[in-house]
Amino acid sequence: AAGVIQSPRHLIKEKRETATLKCYPIPRHDTVYWYQQGPGQDPQFLISFYEKMQSDKGSIPDRFSAQQFSDYHSELNMSSLELGDSALYFCASSSWTSGRGYNEQFFGPGTRLTVL
Amino acid sequence: DAKTTQPPSMDCAEGRAANLPCNHSTISGNEYVYWYRQIHSQGPQYIIHGLKNNETNEMASLIITEDRKSSTLILPHATLRDTAVYYCIVRAPHDNSGGSNYKLTFGKGTLLTVNP
Numbered sequence: 001a002a003g004v005i006q007s008p009r010h011l012i013k014e015k016r017e018t019a020t021l022k023c024y025p026i027p028r029h030d031t032v033y034w035y036q037q038g039p040g041q042d043p044q045f046l047i048s049f050y051e052k053m054q055s056d057k058g059s060i061p062d063r064f065s066a067q068q069f070s071d072y073h074s075e076l077n078m079s080s081l082e083l084g085d086s087a088l089y090f091c092a093s094s095s096w097t098s099g100r101g102y103n104e105q106f107f108g109p110g111t112r113l114t115v116l
Numbered sequence: 117d118a119k120t121t122q123p124p125s126m127d128c129a130e131g132r133a134a135n136l137p138c139n140h141s142t143i144s145g146n147e148y149v150y151w152y153r154q155i156h157s158q159g160p161q162y163i164i165h166g167l168k169n170n171e172t173n174e175m176a177s178l179i180i181t182e183d184r185k186s187s188t189l190i191l192p193h194a195t196l197r198d199t200a201v202y203y204c205i206v207r208a209p210h211d212n213s214g215g216s217n218y219k220l221t222f223g224k225g226t227l228l229t230v231n232p
Binding site: 104107 | 154157159162201203221222224225
């Protein structure tokens with residue numbers, strides 16, 4: 001079965017640079033979530049989109065922005081990178097129309113961002 | 117969402133049952149108990165969920181107390197590949213309101229180590 005695809009898998013940037021992370025949800029999934037997991041920490045919710053509209057927002061810095069496109073893929077844009085932005089970034093997708101009547105989120109393998 | 121409390125770590129012998137407890141004394145009537153796990157640096161993986169009845173699937177069983185204030189995830193025959201951080205998450209169910217506000221709030225979780 002198709003899974004959530006994230007690219008790139010690894011990314012190295014310098015401070016103050018920008019980065020763009022991409023997420024391709026499972027086909028026919030209508031909701032995308034972004035999570036950040038710092039070293040030794042638990043995943044923290046950043047932002048989510050349902051049908052291309054922002055549906056919820058967590059502790060996402062103002063330097064970050066995200067959007068969901070017409071083909072349902074999503075991009076997380078990160079500017080003025082700081083050392084503290086080094087983390088694993090997970091994308092997850094879900095669909096309430098899956099027929100199972102609940103919201104199971106399927107996670108991608110993550111993008112490991114290192115800011116030097 | 118209700119707060120959950122889990123032991124920070126547990127050990128289990130390979131082939132034996134692993135019983136992971138979770139306290140959620142402030143759970144609301146419409147909130148479900150979800151379990152996810154995260155194998156080192158991989159994306160979290162859904163395991164099982166329940167409302168008030170015990171549930172079983174191909175991965176695990178979920179036992180919820182009658183007052184719903186606690187639950188236990190049971191891995192009937194733990195293998196080395198089950199070594200992971202297990203997260204108990206309490207959250208309202210997904211409905212047909214459009215997929216908004218269904219983020220997962222990860223707590224500290226339990227690091228289960230399965231030993232040979």
